[in-house]
Amino acid sequence: MANSVRPNINIVIADDHEIFRDGIKQVFESDPNITILDMAANGMELIKMVNKHQPHIVLSDIKMPVLDGIEACKKIVESQPDTQVIGLSMFDDETSIVDMLEAGARGYLIKNADKSEIIEAIYTVYDGDPYYCKHSSFTLAKMISSSRFNPDKKKKKVEFTDREKEVITLICKQYTNKEIAEELFISPRTVEGHRQKIQEKIEVKNSIGIVIYAIKNQLYIPE
Amino acid sequence: MDANEAQRFTFVIITSLILGVILIYFIVSLIQHQRRNIRLNQEKVEAEILALENERKRIAADLHDELGPTLSGVKLILSSLKPSTEEDDKKLNKVSAHIDTMINLIRQISNNLMPKIIEKREIDQVLESLINEANTYYNLKIEYKFDEDIKLSPDQKLHLYRIFQEILHNTIKHSEADLLRVEMIKNNQTVILHTVDNGKGFDLNGIEKHKKGGLGLKNLQSRTELLKGKIDISSKPGKGTMMDIVIPI
Numbered sequence: 001m002a003n004s005v006r007p008n009i010n011i012v013i014a015d016d017h018e019i020f021r022d023g024i025k026q027v028f029e030s031d032p033n034i035t036i037l038d039m040a041a042n043g044m045e046l047i048k049m050v051n052k053h054q055p056h057i058v059l060s061d062i063k064m065p066v067l068d069g070i071e072a073c074k075k076i077v078e079s080q081p082d083t084q085v086i087g088l089s090m091f092d093d094e095t096s097i098v099d100m101l102e103a104g105a106r107g108y109l110i111k112n113a114d115k116s117e118i119i120e121a122i123y124t125v126y127d128g129d130p131y132y133c134k135h136s137s138f139t140l141a142k143m144i145s146s147s148r149f150n151p152d153k154k155k156k157k158v159e160f161t162d163r164e165k166e167v168i169t170l171i172c173k174q175y176t177n178k179e180i181a182e183e184l185f186i187s188p189r190t191v192e193g194h195r196q197k198i199q200e201k202i203e204v205k206n207s208i209g210i211v212i213y214a215i216k217n218q219l220y221i222p223e
Numbered sequence: 224m225d226a227n228e229a230q231r232f233t234f235v236i237i238t239s240l241i242l243g244v245i246l247i248y249f250i251v252s253l254i255q256h257q258r259r260n261i262r263l264n265q266e267k268v269e270a271e272i273l274a275l276e277n278e279r280k281r282i283a284a285d286l287h288d289e290l291g292p293t294l295s296g297v298k299l300i301l302s303s304l305k306p307s308t309e310e311d312d313k314k315l316n317k318v319s320a321h322i323d324t325m326i327n328l329i330r331q332i333s334n335n336l337m338p339k340i341i342e343k344r345e346i347d348q349v350l351e352s353l354i355n356e357a358n359t360y361y362n363l364k365i366e367y368k369f370d371e372d373i374k375l376s377p378d379q380k381l382h383l384y385r386i387f388q389e390i391l392h393n394t395i396k397h398s399e400a401d402l403l404r405v406e407m408i409k410n411n412q413t414v415i416l417h418t419v420d421n422g423k424g425f426d427l428n429g430i431e432k433h434k435k436g437g438l439g440l441k442n443l444q445s446r447t448e449l450l451k452g453k454i455d456i457s458s459k460p461g462k463g464t465m466m467d468i469v470i471p472i
Contacts, residue, residue, distance in 0.1 A: 015292070017289075017292040017293060017296060019292075019293050019296035019297065019300075020292045020293070020295055020296035020299070021296075022296060022300060023295065023296035023297065023298070023299025023300045023303075024296075024299060026299060026300050026302075026303035027299050027302065027303055029303065030303060061292075063288060090287060090288070090291050090292070090330075093339075094343075095343050111291065111292055111295040112294075112295050112298060112322075112323060112326050114302065115299065115302040115303065118299075
């Protein structure tokens, strides 16, 4: 993905911790396609910067002084609908993540995500797909899927084979590749193949994306 | 009875009346004083508990909201380094993994101080999380049944959580029980938390005299009083322990 020719992606960052902003800045310096236009320390500053620069992507902390990321996100979605927001949170703040997605964010990242994951999130959301952080828990996936967040509405209906449907159900039940393989009498490699295929079909990057899609589209009904 | 004697009689009556009034006044104010002392003492304990909880909340938030992001920032800066040797690369990965461990520790510590779940979920799920944790780590079977739709305020949830935590702690540490039954029942105006274990029980009178051993029980009482509730503990050596905590809603 990084090899293909890409236009420059302009981003604005918001976080109240200078050291975290500094860290993010270092991460993007290694990617020539991503330019940081500005950095805000709170939601109020962020809104002003977004209106001024009209960036492609905003990477915003959720918990901030003056105005938090959720309120800022609502305002940005309203005034700059072409700007996509990605929420940033500490790993266990599940309700805030759901609030952020309901406010209009297209994806979220956990703050201790790796460099490669942060860059992947930017590209995914830039391409118009939702981004779910790899570190997410299943509880969070269930919370997101039952929330008002609905990233799939524009997509055309996807058809799955019977085997794929079985794999999806088992993924939603938190089975590992090995466990799915044992359950369906196939090799773990084949399971991985199915998993990849499913992810391609619904344009998500990980199991969390599959779970959210499955519950939203009633392929799986949680107990 | 001559006039003199009558006068003396009246004098005695009046004097004893006055003395009686003084005595009654004295007794009444003594009782009032004692009651006020008990109330003040109780208020002091309640204030201490509230201060303790506020402090815990503050420390947990500082750890989680300040130290966490700072460490994440450090990790990101490290990850932007370009090590020139394979050995340096390995070292860098190691340091990065250590930072992840620290971030997880911070989360655990802050969650122990002030569990996030209390803010986010209803009391049945909050207590369930404690039960699941105990079921995984200790050799105690916990059976529980909670009424649906029990809704408590955040403060009520916090105190009931701490009460149940204390009961669990006592059961695990002292009772030698292998089964604990927990029920939470909702009536019109009250919520009842009922627990029974099959442990060795204890002598209630004995433990109240014993200064340190009674601390846990005092804590239970103070928390219950904070909730304007009533606690009923019954236990006998060899007969297990039963507790009923009734709080108004």
